[in-house]
Amino acid sequence: MxxxxxxxxxxxxxxxxxxxxxxxxxxxxxxxxxxxxxxxxxxxxxxxxxxxxxxxxxxxxxxxxxxxxxxxxxxxxxxxxxxxxxxxxxxxxxxxxxxxxxxxxxxxxxxxxxxxxxxxxxxxxxxxxxxxxxxxxxxxxxxxxxxxxxxxxxxxxxxxxxxxxxxxxxxxxxxxxxxxxxxxxxxxxxxxxxxxxxxxxxxxxxxxxxxxxxxxxxxQPEAGKGTAAGTAEPQVTYPAVSERPKGRVTTITLPGSVLFDTDRAELSPAARSALDRAALRIRELDPLVVSVSGHTDSRGGERRGRQLSLARAQAVRSALAGRGIAVDSAHGYSDDRPTCTPEYRDGAPDYAAMACNRRVEIAVTVRR
The missing domain is CATH 3.40.50 (Rossmann fold)
Structure with a gap:
């Protein structure tokens, strides 16, 4: 142990x-x-x-x-x-x-x-x-x-x-x-x-x-049972947004669970800080083109997946517009472009992979 x-x-x-x-x-x-x-x-x-x-x-x-x-x-x-x-x-x-x-x-x-x-x-x-x-x-x-x-x-x-x-x-x-x-x-x-x-x-x-x-x-911790003096260590933090640069395009990813409640397309109160950070980062990149795409896992059927993923992409597009970021396009891809596979192993659902696939991506094309 x-x-x-x-x-x-x-x-x-x-x-x-x-x-x-x-x-x-x-x-x-x-x-x-x-x-x-x-x-x-x-x-x-x-x-x-x-x-x-x-x-x-x-x-x-x-x-x-x-x-x-x-x-x-x-x-x-x-x-x-x-x-x-x-x-x-x-x-x-x-x-x-x-x-x-x-x-x-x-x-x-x-x-x-x-x-x-x-x-x-x-x-x-x-x-x-x-x-x-x-x-x-x-x-x-x-x-x-x-x-x-x-x-x-x-x-x-x-x-x-x-x-x-x-x-x-x-x-x-x-x-x-x-x-x-x-x-x-x-x-x-x-x-x-x-x-x-x-x-x-x-x-x-x-x-x-x-x-x-x-x-x-x-x-509940006992009184006085915090960290001893001199042992503070570098903290691992969970980013509200993550990014992947590739050529002229930087893709900013926001986890679906940060932005939305289950099976909903209305932005949650917790989404505000993540969208603020995303907007700040987009400005820093000096974008030429900005596009937003919504993604879901494979549950719920293709039609529902496309409706939900598009509605979420449009919600993020509107939120960025309210922060002064012009978004050129918004798309809903349902589960067509998973980042974590497979979602099922030996017939059993892999909920970790499903959670990973529920996301909104902001693709920022920058000037050379």
């Missing part, structure tokens, strides 16, 4: 009252396959991590989990005692001050690979983390959180850098992705992108299975 105790998982002065923080101890204890009874007869290691592979702190180092014997009542009592003991140790590790001013999830996985290198039988690694790496090949500080090409480029960069640990034969679960008490919360499409990134990074390690989810227990 690994839990992220870096600064990004703790509230700061800007978090405001009532913020809920990820409860990694409760998340891990409740995770599938990690109940003390299910661990009986095996070995358990538990660590907190932050900055690098070298700073992973194995608070529990390959402890044998002895099977509980006796009648049903005794087994239940001792099982409950084991669970309380494990949760207490996890909370102690979680409360420990960060040892570095960075977060390196791949480094933590590499340390877990070292820990399991001599293990026989089934091997499982469960990591409770927000996934906001800000160092090494998977540094997300400048990420656009948009599209599969950026994910592929990150995985390939990590492969070339030799930073992907060898996890062949191990089951890997990453829980709590995107769950940070700091800064603005990610949109659903950005959470989906982050989940897809860690799924593909995990698969690239050769793990036998990879389960990545944003699910995590949360709780």
């Amino acid at each position: 690994l839990l992220d105790r870096s600064s990004s998982t703790r509230p700061d002065k800007a978090s405001g009252p009532g913020v809920r923080v990820p409860d990694w101890a409760a998340t891990l204890v409740a995770a599938e396959g990690l109940a003390p009874k299910e661990l009986e007869g095996g070995f358990l290691s538990v660590a907190g991590f932050d900055g690098t592979r070298a700073t992973v702190d194995w608070g529990v180092d390959q402890v044998s989990v002895t099977p509980v014997k006796g009648n049903d009542t005794l087994k239940k009592d001792r099982g409950s005692a084991q669970r309380r003991c494990l949760e207490k140790r996890l909370r102690e590790l979680s409360a420990g001050a960060p040892g570095a001013d960075r977060t390196d999830v791949l480094g933590a996985l590499a340390a877990a690979a070292d820990q399991l290198s001599s293990a026989r039988g089934d091997r499982k690694i469960v990591v409770a983390t927000d996934g906001l790496t800000n160092t090494g090949c998977a540094d997300l500080r400048s990420a656009g959180f948009d599209g599969t090409e950026e994910i592929k480029a990150t995985v390939e960069r990590c492969r070339r850098a030799g930073e992907l640990p060898d996890l062949k034969g191990a089951e890997v679960d990453l829980l709590g992705i995107g769950r940070s008490p700091r800064g603005e919360a990610p949109s659903s499409s950005q959470t989906a992108w982050l989940t897809a990134l860690w799924t593909q990074l995990c698969e690239a390690t050769g793990a036998s299975s990879c389960e990545v989810a944003a699910t995590a227990r949360a709780s």
Whole structure:
């Protein structure tokens, strides 16, 4: 078990009252396959991590989990005692001050690979983390959180850098992705992108299975349990807009979930700041031609998809006009131009891919 105790998982002065923080101890204890009874007869290691592979702190180092014997009542009592003991140790590790001013999830996985290198039988690694790496090949500080090409480029960069640990034969679960008490919360499409990134990074390690989810227990922070002095780290932020330059055209992408409520074409109150930023960026580019296109996922039928995508494109066009940006054209492409594929895997919907495809793109052609 690994839990992220870096600064990004703790509230700061800007978090405001009532913020809920990820409860990694409760998340891990409740995770599938990690109940003390299910661990009986095996070995358990538990660590907190932050900055690098070298700073992973194995608070529990390959402890044998002895099977509980006796009648049903005794087994239940001792099982409950084991669970309380494990949760207490996890909370102690979680409360420990960060040892570095960075977060390196791949480094933590590499340390877990070292820990399991001599293990026989089934091997499982469960990591409770927000996934906001800000160092090494998977540094997300400048990420656009948009599209599969950026994910592929990150995985390939990590492969070339030799930073992907060898996890062949191990089951890997990453829980709590995107769950940070700091800064603005990610949109659903950005959470989906982050989940897809860690799924593909995990698969690239050769793990036998990879389960990545944003699910995590949360709780109110205790007074005075913020970040310790001297451990503030560079923050990974979720951009309201992202852009991709290609030749003379720069494409600015706004996630659908930032702009609209589900199956609606009216701009939500939250869209204002994203559109303000988009308008500012368009002016900076000194545009020659500006066009807007709306995109949906494949659900809802072709006719509805085209109506909705066009209506959303027109809504953004009107909003930009109100900000002094002349838009030459607006189109609705429904699901004809997906950026994340496939939307279905073995017949089951891939909601991460669907969320990624729901977007509005602003293509800005600039002067040479």
